[in-house]
Amino acid sequence: MSLVIENLSKKYTKEKFGLQNYSITIEKGILGLLGPNGAGKSTLMKIIATISQPTSGSLTLDGHDLVKEPNYIRKVLGYLPQDFGVYPNLNAYEFLEYIAAMKGVGGPSLKARIEMLLEGVNLIEVAKRPIGTYSGGMKQRIGIAQALLNDPKVLIFDEPTVGLDPEERVRFRNLISDLAHDCIIILSSHIVSDIETIADEVAIMKGGLLITKGSQHDVIKKVEGKVFETLIDNSLLDEFKRTNHVVNTIRQKDKTRVRYISDQPVAESTSYQASLEDAYLFLTKATA
């Protein structure tokens, strides 16, 4: 299974682009989309989910043009939008049955599948309560369950971990990891740690452009040997920030511990192992 995107553009107005000449090939496994707000992550996901149409470019799944044949992906698609809403007066069973019917999923095994998914997202005990009484995190988990109803081969999660507590985050990551063996999973977030722990590949976006795509190792390699930490006086911090790519600061009494990326480290700096977050912050700032 291969999703090929070539020169995809989405133009909102004459000068405002959601995506610009975006090309990427997505194979089985988990692709993490990283980018600041407005990077075009949701736009890309909506186009792949066939909700939105591109202004130009092509989008194919196993050779099938998804603009002309949207149903080809729809039958194998699970999608969780960024601001997922619910029918508050239905309980979890009723809501999932409703969405299953929309997806054309039914039959005697549906009830068992719904129960399995509710177990998976840890909602089985409250499944008979109206969804309107759920917390934000619980609603998000219902959203995850509905995306998995039709045993999808392409899964799109737009900011799926928003509102989830740390324990739920781990549960979600485990669930996704189990599914990743035989389907394409596209996961967007601006929380690097969410992507870092589960994504096989990472695509970093900014301003509708693809900055880089590759395995985490390949992306991190771009800043390898360039990550340093040093202690500087608080009074010099602003000046330091102006002249270096600072990725993190920790205040310590009169001094500040600064983590930065540079080809030429300042004196008394210590070299550190680069992380995906370093690479992400460096790459998105470098293209500013």
Next chain:
Amino acid sequence: MKHLITIIKGDYLQRTRSYAFLVTLAITLYMAYTFVPPVDANYTTVRIGNYVGDYNSAWIGHVTAMMTSVFLTLIGFFLINNSVKKDVETEVGMIIATTRVSNFNYLMSKVLSNFFVLLSIVGIVLFMSILVFFLRSKDFPFEITQFILPYVVVTLPSMFFVSCVAVVAEVFLGRRSVIQYILFFALFNIVMANVQMKQGTEMLTYFDPFGVKVVTLQMEDFVNAHYREEVSVASMGFVFSDEKMISRCLFLKAFIGLSFLL
């Protein structure tokens, strides 16, 4: 087909469990109680010239069915005219857009769930009208068919009509709810004006989506034939008056048959 039923069921449950539904139901029930005024009340709801019917099953069945048709069309529209908009607002529509359900099936499910929401209210009002019969009528036998027939022939088609109009309005006018309400209110008034015009002076004789004109015309013919009158106008709605010149007449059977539906 099974999927369509599940979709309609989900939509129906979501909406009938809302406060808006309960408020509409409560208002409609109260209004239904007033559709058949006490004999000494200073208002009428359906009047044929200067005649109102004796409180037998046929009269109460027809009056409550016609009044429900008109009244519930008006307030029912405001209850159901948000089914597509809600899907857009909650972004449930975003998920639906990624499924293989066709636009036609989606809109059909909305029309049918609208219809069943209104049908639920109509069912309860029908029950209420039977209670009112036992409360107001003393000298006439209870005949269930005289209640069911006018509801099936007059009220249900008008509920289906308004269910379709609500979805069409949402499709063509999107989230511009105020414009939809104004246009529907204008349409409602045009229809009501047409219904209440004298025989032969109507703008459009067959423009009667509430199904009440056909009934009032037959009531007028009945009064003219049996009481040697020349009545050519019927009034519908809450008409208050102190005059005690209203005559009673005896309508014995349903004015309409199922063939009317065709």
